[in-house]
Each structure stands twice: as C-alpha cells, then as structure tokens.
Amino acid sequence: MIRNTSMCGIVGLFLKRSSLEPELGAWFSEMLICMSSRGPDSAGFAVYGDLAPPGKLKVTLQHSGLNFDWSLVAVALERRFRDKPSVDVNSSHARFLVKTDVQAIRDFLRENFPEVRIMSVGRRIEIMKETGLPESVVERFSVRRIVGSHAIGHTRMATESAVTTEGSHPFSTGLDLCLVHNGSLSNHNRLRQRLCRQGVEFHSENDTEVAAGYFARQLANGATLKQALEAGLGDLDGFYTFTVGTEDGFAVLRDPIACKPAVLAETDDYVAMASEYRSLANLPGIESARLWEPEPAVVYHWSRTESREVGASKQDLIRPATAGTWGRNGVDRKRSPSGKMLNPSPNV
C-alpha cells in the first residue's frame, strides 16, 4: 500500500513582488534541498508561472520513459483539437499549451496515451515530481532557473510503500490547485469510497490523493478554499500539515493536534513556509522576517490581489489573524471579530 509517511518535508514560497519572480527558482530550490533529510526518496513541486494565453490550458504531462517522443502527443493533440499546441519538454515531463477543456484533454489522453500521466492542468500551475534525492530532482528539472510568483514542494520519506512517481507529491486537486502533505490520514479508505461514489477519480492508493480529491470536491460544490479546508478539519482524520497551492496564492493548515511541524516567515517581499526553520534560514532578509508557528486548525492563506481577477474571485483573501503561539515581538496579534485576518498589506 502506498501511504504517506510520518516524516516528509514541505516548503512553500510566495513572492509578493512581481519584480522578484526571476528569483523564485533559486530561492525555492535551496528550501527544497534543505528538506532532504526529512524526505530523501522523492521530491516534487508545483510552480505558478506565466499565465496561459486566453482559451488555452497549461497541461503538464509525465512519461516514465526519458526518450519518449512528445511530438507524437503534440501531433495527435493538433489533430484532435485543431490547434497547434506549444510543447516544452523538461526531463521526463512536458508542458503543453492546448486549446481545450479539462475533461476533453483527460479523455483524449486516456484513449490515446494511457501511459502518459497528467501532473497538472490549469492556467498557471506546472507540477513536476520524480524519485531520487531532492537535489537530483532540482537538477533534473533545472528548478533554479524557474520563474514564477509562488511554488510549493515536498520531499518524501516512504516508510511503508514503494517509492514511485505517482506516490510523490504534490497532488493536483483540480484546475491550478495542488496539495502537499506531511502526515498520514487514517480514514482515507472510507473517504475514498465515498468520493468515488460521487465520481471523483483516484490514480493511486495514496492517502494524500484522497485529501486532494476531497478538497477538489468541496471546491466543485462551491466552497471557498477556506471553507473547503475548514470542512476538512471535520472529515479528515489523521495527522497533517497541508500546504495548498492556488492560482494566485497558497494556504497552510495543520490538524488540531498539530504534531506535524510548520513554520512561517513573512517579510515585505515574501511569505515562506517550511516544515523546519532550516529551510528558511538562507532566504534573503530572514533575519528581520516575522517568524511564527501556524496555530492548529487555523487556515492561513495568502494571495496576490493583482491576479485575483483570474479565477480566484471565490476565495477569501485572508491573512493570518494570529501570530500563532509564536511571535510576540513585533507581531500583530489583532484579530478581527470574525477571527479572520485583516489584510495586512493591501498592495501585496
């Protein structure tokens, strides 16, 4: 059985200024590599880069054969959708810009290239993941050169299962959404059955994929990201620190027991999240960053207002209203009456 594990490392980096986007890959790579000791078996990441042109989707695919001829897929896509897709091959993955919709591309690939895995579909998201030491994964995908507004990543330590690409994180949870997880869920089998009956598809026995499917289902039913995560507090049984990537931001949630670690750092330039402070220690300006441990069962979410018109309108713009149990120095502990965070930096 493929299970998530007790260890694992997760990281997230969200840049507040578009001028810093060229730095994303370099900063993020060091954060991810630093978590190798928590997860040396495989690594993966989701990066939010350029917006796909109007009417097109960004589809990231993976094939286990490094010599796979992606032009076969490109030609077939052109024939099927009557539009020449742009292709960008990166190691075992390839990113296509295709004029289609999600269901059509899924059906097309299932029928024509069943051995090709869909890593992500969206307007900005690209997910890449492979087995091996995080550093080798970073090298393989040239992560240091990646440009984007934010990225989340995972380093996996598998204790009970095969080390495979499909068991690696992040898991895509729908358009431009993805999930990484440190912990383990105990009710994932029952929940998977329930979600399958509702039409949710799963591609592994992994517990995190169930959580990803659960959140996607909640969102499809009209929940905001915050509502979906808060519903998860009731329905997901187990240990978790989740980091969720969205088209214009990211969210962090720890279970009410909060055994799984997390630390957040915020400056005028970025918000960074990691399992351990070590991963944040080399970020520029970390000495003066606001540092805190996210509170149990509290949803933290950041997004860029300037990109909010792109599909994020349903999401609450919330900011951590609390410093967690950390950070009395220079930390704004004010909480709005609803308990939501006031937006501390409106021009972010």
Added chain:
Amino acid sequence: MFTQTVDLAKTSVRELNQRLHELDAERDEERWRILNPCGAHAIACGLRVPVTVEIEGHAGYYCAGMNQKATVIVHGNVATGVAENMMSGIVHVHGNASQSAGATAHGGLLVVEEDASARCGISMKGIDIVIKGSVGHMSAFMAQTGNLIVCGDAGDALGDSIYEARLFVRGKVKSLGTDCIEKEMRPEHLQLLETLLERAGSDARPEEFRRYGSARKLYHFQIDHASLY
C-alpha cells in the same frame, strides 16, 4: 568574555558537541559562543559540565537536550523539544519555543522569554519551566513533578492526566484537561513562585497567578471514573 567561538557555517554540530563533551568538569569559566545555528538540530546536547553556551540565532530540534549543569542561552527561537530530558542547569531562550519544550525533563530551569507552543512540559519529571508568554494546547500532559509557570495564557487541555506537577498560570486557561483542577494558592506556593520568577528575571507578581494540579481521580482505576480515561 567568550573563551571559544564556534561558527556552525564552518564546523559541524557533531564536532561542536564533541568538543563540548570533552570539556573538563573542573573548569567552569568556559563561555562558548555559537554562530550561524540556522535552525540546526541537537545543538549543545548532552552537556555535563558547568559551561555557558550562547547561541546567536535560531536553533533546531532538541537544543540543549539532556543538559546537566550547563547554562545554554539562545538568542533566537528554538524548535521542537528544547531542553528535552534536562537533568540540571539552565536553558534560557530569548525568543519562542516550538512544541514539547522541556519534555520529560528531570531538573534544571527552562526559561522562555516569549511563547511556547503545544505540549510544553509534557511528561515533565522535576524541571522548573517559566514561560513569559503563553503556552499551546496539551501543555503539562502527564506532568509528573516540577513546576510550570506561564505568565501569559494556556491553550486547551492544560494538565491533562497530570500527576503531581504544579501548574501556575497568570492569564486565561482555555480549558483544563482530564483530572486537572484549579487548586488553592497557599503561602508556600507564593513563595515558590516568587523564587522562580526572580530566577527567571520576570517582574510578574506571584499573587497574579492561579494554581492548577491533579484531582487524583485517575491514579487508581475506579469504574465510576472510566469515562475520564
């Protein structure tokens, strides 16, 4: 003045700890300064002599764990399990502490200038802990002996399944755990608080605190209390 400065950007934690372990127990004038901790784990663990170690930055897991006699001062935050299983000595954190601060510790004094998160003092066995800020949920879980003093607030389930440790909280307690109750503050408790607050350098006044401890209903199994377990 410092007798030694060790830069963890150049020296491994293993080498640092080895050098500290080899110190002569007769010499207590040693004062070490540690640079660039960068959240590394197990800094200054297992010290057995009265050396003073000052860490300039944030330390990772189990900082000053198993400490005996040494004084470890952290000018930054510490991650999980600071002063875990400390036997004696002093650990002073000039920042925040993550979960399980002072876990299972038998003695010594742990002072945290800011907040400590969940499970502070879990299974403590004789340590004195002074948290100048607040503590998270499940603090002093199964705490056996020793004193936990919280100058701020305590989170949910304070002192769950507590034995004979004494808990003092100045602020609000979100909820008490199973078998933990508020208890009378007697003169000897005020005296104890005064001593420990002074040692910790806190100006909080003993009479501002309330005391919590064990109702002792879980010591022996009684069918009437089965629902409490």
